[in-house]
Amino acid sequence: MSFLPAIPEILRQFLKRPATNIFPAKYLPPSVTKYLQSVQEGKTSIHPPVETPPNFRGKILYDRDTCIGCKLCIRVCPANAIEFLPETKRVRIYVTQCIFCSQCNDACPVDALHMSDEFLLADEDRYSENMIVE
Amino acid sequence: MSEDSKNKATFNVPIGPVHPALKEPILFTFKMDGELVEEVDFAPGKCHRGIEWMGMRRNPVQIVHLTDRICGICGVSHSLAFARAVEQIAEIEVPERAHYVRTIIAEYERLQSHLLWAGVAAHELGFDTLFFLAWRVREESMDVIEYLTGNRVNYGIVQVGGVRRDFTEDQFPRIEASLQYYEDIAAKLLKLFLEDKTIQIRCKQCGVMSKREALELCTVGPTARASGVAMDVRSDSPYAAYGDLDIAPVLPHHYLGLTNGDVYDRIVVRLLEVVQSVDLIRQCLANMPPGEVLWEKKYPKILAACKKATGEAVGRVEAPRGECLHYVRMDGNPSPQTWKVKASTYSNQLSWLKMLKGEQIADIPIVVASIDPCMSCTDRVAVVRDDRTDILTKADLHRLSVEKTRRLAQWS
Amino acid sequence: MVMMLGMDPISIIGGTVAVALFGILAGLVFMGVERKFAAHMQARIGPPIRQPFRDVAKLLSKDSIVPENAIPLLFNMAPVLALASSIVILLYIPLGGFLPVLAGYGDLILVMYLLTVPALALVAGGFASGSPYATVGSQREMVTMMSYELPLAIAVIAIAWRLAAAGIADPFSLATIAGTATGITIWSVAGPLGIIGFVLLLIVLAWVTPAELSRVPCDTPEAETELCGGLLVEYSGRNLGLFYLAQGVKTVAMAALAVALFLPWNISWYVALSPNAALVADFAFFLLKLMVVIFFSVSVIRVGMARFRITHVVSIYWGYLGGLGLLGLLCVVLDASLGGGGML
Structure with a gap:
């Protein structure tokens, strides 16, 4: 053969x-x-x-208490997924917009942003509670 | 098929914009004489997303991750080309180690892209077994890419001024294991793809393009190399770490002893480049210098350097499909004044007209696939106004470009 | 030889209904099994075996869309014709220990003609659907049909001729060839040279099967990546469901024909069983043989190679397989004229 x-x-x-x-x-x-x-x-x-590798970039985690509201994450976000809330001086992240580049994690001067290993993020509503991190 | 030769009836067969033979939207119109293709016309522009427009409203640090999304397969080539253009304008010195990291990822991308192509080509030939096999083999490189960069497809590892993640010593065994896997399986892949009689009768002397035609049509990458044109950005004008590596363009006569410029030769070139990539990654691992991987760790400084920069530059990268070129012009604003992407398919697509003429319907899918087209990389213009699509002729384009040059000259 | 000419109409109708049901059920089951075979060869899990039943149930519950350019009468009639003719083929082929329902009304030559009818129905349906893809597909199906006729005819003729040369009456009857009643098969008739010839013809028939069933490498008329389904591109809903059923029945018919011609053995010839147990055992063994035939002549061939161009189909079937068939025929003829191992 x-x-x-x-x-x-x-x-x-x-x-x-x-x-x-x-x-x-x-x-x-x-x-x-x-x-x-x-x-x-x-x-x-x-x-x-399948298990995610270390340093996997999944759904974003936000630590509001550490955040100092410097807006650097907004300047580096390629997808404009982060919104600044002037009244609280904190940010709101739209997960449906996020492209999981984790650039905001690198840029954050106080280490308030992290990537989790959660990747099953399907939802019926773009603005459901699960899809907005603040 | 009892056609009277005197009143030979030709008929039109449309293929696309959506058709099982096409992985991305493009419209072909074939004028057929029975089973033979008499005339070919194609209309790209069905996949235009306005990425350049988005880019011109963002700063280079943002764009570099946008470029990952120009193409799902050769993402790192685009971000590398863009980063190189911006680095030249802003006169950023990339650390030596970052060059090696970029090279390793670029070669892994070539591995997975060529294996993906091999699978698609087999599927176009109706050989689904090889399609599943090639994609199963490809999975190993995807796993390593995920392990190294954190994601399977949009790696997001290149940054203006270096790379965002370093490869540590404890990651090397995993890389080495994958290289070993590819070395072991390469012979089997070559045998299954190249010695199979059914693939040979389908691909040999099919979609032929001579060396002269390849040069005249300005083809690039594996498409040009399969016709015997010794051309590879990696060795012709080395970037990243390629200058330090031992690399020569892969040509079909290395394996076959002669060059036919047919679809079979394109399979040969791509499969041999898989072997070559494994060797290049090995060389990189052996010679990787110590040091930093990013020119500047603080993002505000990178942003400031990009904002200060003025000038224009071209970043060239050998993507898996051929030369990928990014032109960037910065004028002291946060976002570039102009950003132009020329993907490899843009150079290669005109060769379809030559290759498809005189072929049978049966060969259309494999010939179209043989240049490894990527329409989402290529489609930069789509003019749709009042529900009609304008077709721009050469004269129109010339007029428009003269107008634009005048506008740019006024600004600067 | 059991002649069935005097059979009463009621048992013919009953038999026909039973065979039709068997054909449809077995067709769907074997298609499921075949997909499982193919999946495992490609390192996949594949769909569950009941998947074809779900597909058909879903297709039959949907509307059929008739395209504007189609000729509605022909377009809607083609699937019915394809299914009906596929079932009719089964009526002439012995199924395990059962004699053909219409044994005595037709023989192997008729089966060869009937085998072209489902293909012709497909061609008619393709031309009637008024799509360029379907037209190209129909042209290709006709070319394919002409290509595999020669090797198929050689294989069939060689067997019947050898039986006739061995002095067996009624050699074209499938019941005779399968030796259902007599236990005489081509393998017991032929000498060593004849056996070589029959093995060659068996290979030829195994290669005719994918062409007959339009599977890879001969699925040029349907060619998903070229013609997006070719002949069937405009078919949907019930009509497509009927074609799907016809494809299943035809798969069983082709495999049953191969079994009857080349693998006629029955368990009851070797093991003493009560008549009812013998029927059941023979039938189970028959299903096993069908599965083996489908595995080799459909799954292995379709999974192991690329699709041919239509020009290759012609040159391979006329040239290589025709030549191989003639070589087999020559062996059989030499065997008979040398009188090797004959029953005379």
Whole structure:
């Protein structure tokens, strides 16, 4: 089979385990919403996702108490995802705008911004509580 | 197929803007004679997002992460080209170690981009097994990129004046493991792609472009190298750490003994560049100098340096698809006065007209894919006004550019 | 030889319904299994085996859209014709220990003609849908059909001729070839040279199967990346569902034909069983044989190579496979004229 090198390869692979990552479940559930509900209720177990590496850039974390309101994060944010609130001299971050570059983390002089490893951020509302960090 | 040769009926087959053969929107119109392509026309501009417009309202520190989003596959090439342009204008000296970090990431990007392309090409040929295999192999480089930079796709590692993350000694074993993985699997990949008879009959003598045509059409990158043009920005005008590395353009005759300039040669060049990238990363790891990776740690200082800068510069980078060029002009304001991106597909796309003429319908997908087109990199202009799309001719473009030059001359 | 000419209409109708149900069910199950095979060869998990049932259920519950440029009558008739003709093929092919429902009304030659009908229905549907993709697809399907006829005909003729040379009556009847009643098969008739010939013909038939079923490497008429589905590009809803079912039934029919021609053995020939148990055992063994045939002639071939150009389909089927078939035929002829291993 030198002219069809894939044939021995696929026959060998046939006996091996598939490489697919089965997160969140092996097969698509009939209803994804119901599946997620039952996972939350603890009835079904979800196949865990691949572990995030150290220094992963997930949903942003904001420490309001440390923040000094210097606005440097606003100047370096490529997506204009950070809004300054003049009355409290603090910022508000829109996660749906954020592009997860973590540049604000690097720029922050007092280390008030961090990246978590939370990456499952789907939501139905752009401005839901989960999608705004302040 | 009992067509009377006297009243030969040609018919038009549109492919695109949305079609399974195309990974990104572009409209082809083929005038077909039976199964043969008689005439080709294409209309890009379906994927214009106004990134340059956004950039001209932001400062270079912001733009450098915007450039990551110009293309999902060759993001670091764009940010590197942009950073190099700004660094030249602001006369920023990039630390030596940062050059090596940039080179390693750029080569990992080439690895994953070429493997992604190999998978897409196999899919266009109807060979889904190789598509899955190539993408499974690609996953290793994505994992390493994620491990090194913190994200799989938009790395966000390049900064004006260096890189944002250093590679530490304890990360080297993971890199070394991935290089070993690619060295082990390279022979298998070459065998599966190049020795397969069905791929050979589909790709050999298909979409041929001679060396002369490649030069005349100003093609770049692997597309030009597959036609025998020894051209590679990495060795012709080295940037980052490439000047210190042992690098020569990969040409198909190194492997095959001759150059045909067909689709098969383009597969050969890209797969051999995967092997070359592994070697370059090894060289980088061995020669990495100690030191800082960023010219200035304090962001206000970087912002101030960029704001002060005046002048213009061009940053050139060998992206996986070919030369990627960023032109930046700064005039003492926080945001650049002009920012122009010329991606590699812009240079390569005209070669389609030559390559597709006289081919069969069956070859259209693979020939189109063979230059590794990236429309979202390329599409810089889309004129839509009053529900109609204007087509700008050469005369129009000339008039517009003269007008713009006059405007710029007045400003400066 | 059991002649069925006197069979009463009721049992024919009953048999037809049973075979139709079997064909549709088995077609969908085997398509699911085949997708699983292909997925595992590509290191994927693949869809669950019941996926084709879900697909069909969903397609059948949806509206069919008839494009403006289409010829509605032909466009809507083509899928019905394709499914019906696919089922009719099954009526002439022995299924395990069961004789064909219409044995005695038609033989192998008729089956060869019937095999072209679903393809012709596809072609008609493609031309009637008035899309350039479908038109190109229809032209390609016709070319493909002409290409695989020669190797298929050689394989079939060689077998029947060898049986006739061995002095067996009614050699074109599939019931005879499968030896359902007699236990005589081509392999027991042929000598060593003939066996080599039959192995060559088996390879030819295994290669005709993907062309007959329009699977990779011969899926040029549908070619997803070139013609976005070609022939079927305008089909949707119920009509597409019927084509989907027809594809499943045709897969079973082609595999059953290969089993009847080349792998006719039954368990009951070797193990003494009560008549009912024998039927069940033979049928289970038959399904296993179908699966093996589908694995090699559909899954392995479609997963292991790239799609051909239409010109390659012609040159490969006429040139290489036609040549291979003729070589096989030559071996069989020499075998018969030398009298090797004959039953005479």
